[in-house]
Amino acid sequence: MNILLTNDDGIHAEGLKVLSAALSKKHRVFIVAPKTNKSGASCQMSVALPLELKNVQKENCVLSYHLEGSPVDCVLSGLNGSYIPEKIDAVVSGINDGPNLGTDIIYSGTCGAARQACLAGIPGIALSIDTDSRDPADKSGLLYFENLADFAAENIDSLISLCGKLSALHPLHSYYRFFVNVNAPAVSKYKGARLTVPSIRRYKEDVQLKESENGAFSSVCGSEYRVYSYGGDLSDFKACNDGFVSVSVIGTEPGFSEVDKIKDFLNCEFRV
Numbered sequence: 001m002n003i004l005l006t007n008d009d010g011i012h013a014e015g016l017k018v019l020s021a022a023l024s025k026k027h028r029v030f031i032v033a034p035k036t037n038k039s040g041a042s043c044q045m046s047v048a049l050p051l052e053l054k055n056v057q058k059e060n061c062v063l064s065y066h067l068e069g070s071p072v073d074c075v076l077s078g079l080n081g082s083y084i085p086e087k088i089d090a091v092v093s094g095i096n097d098g099p100n101l102g103t104d105i106i107y108s109g110t111c112g113a114a115r116q117a118c119l120a121g122i123p124g125i126a127l128s129i130d131t132d133s134r135d136p137a138d139k140s141g142l143l144y145f146e147n148l149a150d151f152a153a154e155n156i157d158s159l160i161s162l163c164g165k166l167s168a169l170h171p172l173h174s175y176y177r178f179f180v181n182v183n184a185p186a187v188s189k190y191k192g193a194r195l196t197v198p199s200i201r202r203y204k205e206d207v208q209l210k211e212s213e214n215g216a217f218s219s220v221c222g223s224e225y226r227v228y229s230y231g232g233d234l235s236d237f238k239a240c241n242d243g244f245v246s247v248s249v250i251g252t253e254p255g256f257s258e259v260d261k262i263k264d265f266l267n268c269e270f271r272v
Helices: 014-023 071-080 111-117 145-154 157-159 238-241 258-265
Strands: 002-006 026-035 054-057 062-068 090-097 124-134 168-169 173-176 180-184 192-196 200-204 208-212 215-219 226-230 244-249
Touching: 002 014, 002 071, 002 111, 014 026, 014 090, 014 124, 014 145, 014 192, 026 071, 054 145, 054 208, 062 071, 071 111, 090 157, 111 124, 111 173, 111 180, 111 226, 124 145, 124 157, 124 238, 145 157, 145 180, 157 180, 238 244
Parallel strands: 002 026, 002 090, 026 062, 090 124, 124 180, 192 244
Antiparallel strands: 054 062, 168 173, 180 244, 200 226, 208 215
8 A cells, every 4th residue: 555644743753753664564655744843734725835845865665755834735745746656545644742632633734634635535544642641650751652653554444444435526526524533642552442523622821922122922822721621431532541542533524423423433443
């Protein structure tokens, strides 16, 4: 299988390196990732703006490039640029250093890339580590990227199947109705995997204002940044808190109910 990797943490992120190593054992891996960190870019697209594209040497992949743009820009460029000679079978975005649970999906560049893949008719999978779900007894500080990378490699066919079947928008364009959002706790061993629905996340941001000779500056997410999560037994954040990998099926476009559709996928099994 030909797999295109991207992320929103940038070309040098540890999660991307570990994911490439795991997937390259059985697949041909290509990388197009942002030149710098683009966290929170959501589905941002650079329209009519030339973006620097540079070939960079990376292990465990056929070709690797950084792009001076967003994760969505990277997917668009990788799928449509002639510099990647192979037809891409799936796009995997991550592994993100931090959770993309519930409402985070709206803001996430990691998820934005997976969504864009599905809009382009390619299965899209987003992978993230829930750094808030740790074993209190584990003092190592490790995020265990390898565990999630191995999970993705072992279950790549099942994850792709959750994107559903191609839907015809018109004779010249088709898309996948769902992309897959995977979050895993930062633990040394998972208890299993659960199909989940997105939780509700509410944020308490601290806005810091500073003035200098060059003008006034506003900075969001200062020292008092906090998040509150709400959801039932099927929620993604509860799965991670309980030590499970959370696998959510997310509507690529408005109008598809994740809560209703999850029943269609209950027979999907994962190996941990």
